[in-house]
Amino acid sequence: MATKKPIDPADSPKLVLQGRIVTMNGNLRVIADGRVYTQNGDIVAVQEATAPAPAGFGNTAVTDTGGTLYPGLIDLHNHMPYNVLPLWQVPKKFSNRGQWARHAEYQSKISAPMQTLAATPELLASICRYVEAKVLIGGTTTGQGITLANQSGIRRYFRGVVRNVEATDDEVALPAASTRVPDVAAKDAKTFLTRLKKEKTCYLLHLSEGTDPTARRAFQSLRIGDDNWAITPSLCGIHAAALQAPDFQVLAANGGSMVWSPFSNLLLYGGTADVAAAKAAGVPISLGCDWAPSGSRNLLNELKVAQLFSEANGGIFTARELVAMVTREAAGLLGWERVVGTIEAGKRADLIVVEGTSGDPYQQLIRAKESDLVLVMINGVGRFGDATLMRKLGFAGEAITIGGAKRMLFLAHPAEDPLTQNLTLAGAGERLTRALRGLPALARKAERPRAISPLAMASAGANTWRLALDEVLDTGVEMRVDLPVRTPGGRSLRAAAMRPVFAETKKLSATVMPLAIDALTVVDDAAYLDALDTQKNVPDTIKEGLRDLWS
Known part of the structure; x- marks a missing residue:
């Protein structure tokens, strides 16, 4: 062997x-x-x-x-495959994740394009190469990874040069984190707590994304009785934008932490987490970009937004505290503080x-x-x-x-992933640029999938990898390397893995339109700051501040 x-x-x-x-x-x-x-x-x-x-x-x-x-730099919230897509001109102010995820413009400009790309296996290598280079050029050395699935329903992570928190091959020094996108229902809180208690490291959970009572109920659903919560030191809540001061006190009292994504929150909701209350409660905080369609291209931009927001709200954080959020604090949330996050011998x-x-x-x-x-x-x-x-x-x-x-x-x-061997960034960018311009044609092709015989699937299908898009199509599956999981409906991880990758493509051609590829950097994109100026939900202090900081 x-x-x-x-x-x-x-x-x-x-x-x-x-x-x-x-x-x-x-x-x-x-x-x-x-x-x-x-x-x-x-x-x-x-x-x-x-x-x-x-x-x-x-x-x-x-x-x-x-x-x-x-x-x-350590980025604990990034849906990397989506970083080929340009910034979405958010059409209105939303108040929770469910609203924008159902909006027609979101479907046509983000969801359907990514489903189309995911259904085009010959683009997979280019996507992996382009988006990894993009975060690397912005200084990220550790982040969330790219999930792949094959015809047999088996999942794995793309093996690139940027450290992937979910797959490290080093469970002693760098224990792998778990991730979950869907909210935890109140009826499942006890089961979720049992799951958390088994965790030896970080569990990254999208938590209360939004600003309204609906979003806050996702946090309240973690309550089990009067003083018992499905929260342990393993739990790291991504966004936590709807939490109020007492909620952050509960999170801190149970050892929980959070990932703050201010730019994404401002773009979609016109507001973000009450980080002053989180800091006062003693909640450890790190930063995450989220994704390029409604977030930052890299942590350099997210740091700028975080500082501008802090200054506009009374100077919540010092510059040193903000840098710590993407270095030592992020390493601590992962349980990797003995290995990364600081410049020290060993x-x-x-x-x-x-x-x-x-x-x-x-x-x-x-x-x-x-x-x-x-x-x-x-x-x-x-x-x-x-x-x-x-x-x-x-x-x-x-x-x-x-x-x-x-x-x-x-x-x-x-240990390079065979997907990207001999593929240059320039080649990947050129191929993706053409693909995004021709999305309607790709979508029509995706609607006519070739029939695959059981023999062909057995001989070749297991090696045909495609993107697995849990970020858009929630499957209820918790992502963890080599971890057997069953969905709430009782299906196995293998069956659930196939749904977002190989289905949901029937009406893509009626939805998608040609798009431009998102640029690698801000410094080389003269139109980026002008595009930000037209965003309806971002405060003028952030827009003007970013123009100054990027000038």
Whole structure:
């Protein structure tokens, strides 16, 4: 039996990076001029530039990055496949998730297009390549992954270079998180609590997305009796926008946490979670982008929105607290604080470098554009960065231009997913651009699926992977690697996995229209900020602030 290759083999080269270091460690130390020593996937030492090199590094060349080093960014809420779609001009103010999910424009511009793409297997590799590169270029080194399913109903996660919180192949150091999109019904609260008590790590649950009593009832449904709640330290509520101050006190008292997605909430609902109340209650908070159609392209934008919202509401968070939400706090919510989230010896070498070393280091990251990132490193391997710097470090890949700056992507990986082998970002982008322009034709093709014989399915179907779109078509399935789950209706995970991938395509051609692909970055999209100006629900303070921060 073949041995399964680990996602992150410890075989990165011996490197020394010099610059200003924002460690985000327990003392929140910032080293004005320091060096980070990495080898075999780990950080070996972090120290002043003048200190003697650690053992074994005496003859290793020092690479001056000319920038400020931070821990890699962690995004705990992102439906990655949808990031090929452009920003939706939200037609009205909604008050809960069920409203916009049924709206005709949402169906035609988000739901039906993604169902069409999911029903076109030859586009799968391009989608995976494009959306992973997109988050990587924005500094994300860890995030939620891309779920795939085949004709046999078997599910797996795309294996890319960005760490996937749901699939790590390292249950000791990086235990996999569980995820769930549908709300938990009150009648299922006891069963859900039993499930939570078995969790050894983070359980990411979409919780009370919206601003009205309907959305809040999703939280109230977790109540079991007077003082008992289906909440444990494993529970991390995504959005939590409808929770009131007493609800956050309950969440904190039971050890729960939350993922805040302010831009998505503002775009759809004109409001977001009462994070001042959450902070006062002691609820740990991280940040998440949600998805490009009604959220941020990357964490650099989400950080900007979070700061603008904080400032408009009395300065809820400091810049340092916001940076912690996408580094040390997010790692803590996952139970990964011993491995990632800070720049310390013994941790994984997940780092980003922002050009320049002057000014407040936390504000520097919040104000950074994609073109300001000169290095994104995962497990000691440079994955994206300044072309000259990447070559100096020994990494050669695909040349791209970001904001007029020459950059390089290095996506080769010893455990690379066979789907994307030899596929360039440029090739993926060109193919997706054509596909989105021709959506009606693709939809007509999806409505005429070829009949597959049992013999053909047995011989080839198991290897024909397609996107599994739980984000749009809730199946009631809890996503977890190698975890047998049954749906509320009693169907197995295998049966439930097939429904969103291979059905619901009969009327797609009457719904979809040609679309433009969403750009990789904000800095290269001159029309993006103008598009934000026309959004009906986003406050002017956010629109004007983003224009200033991205200028």
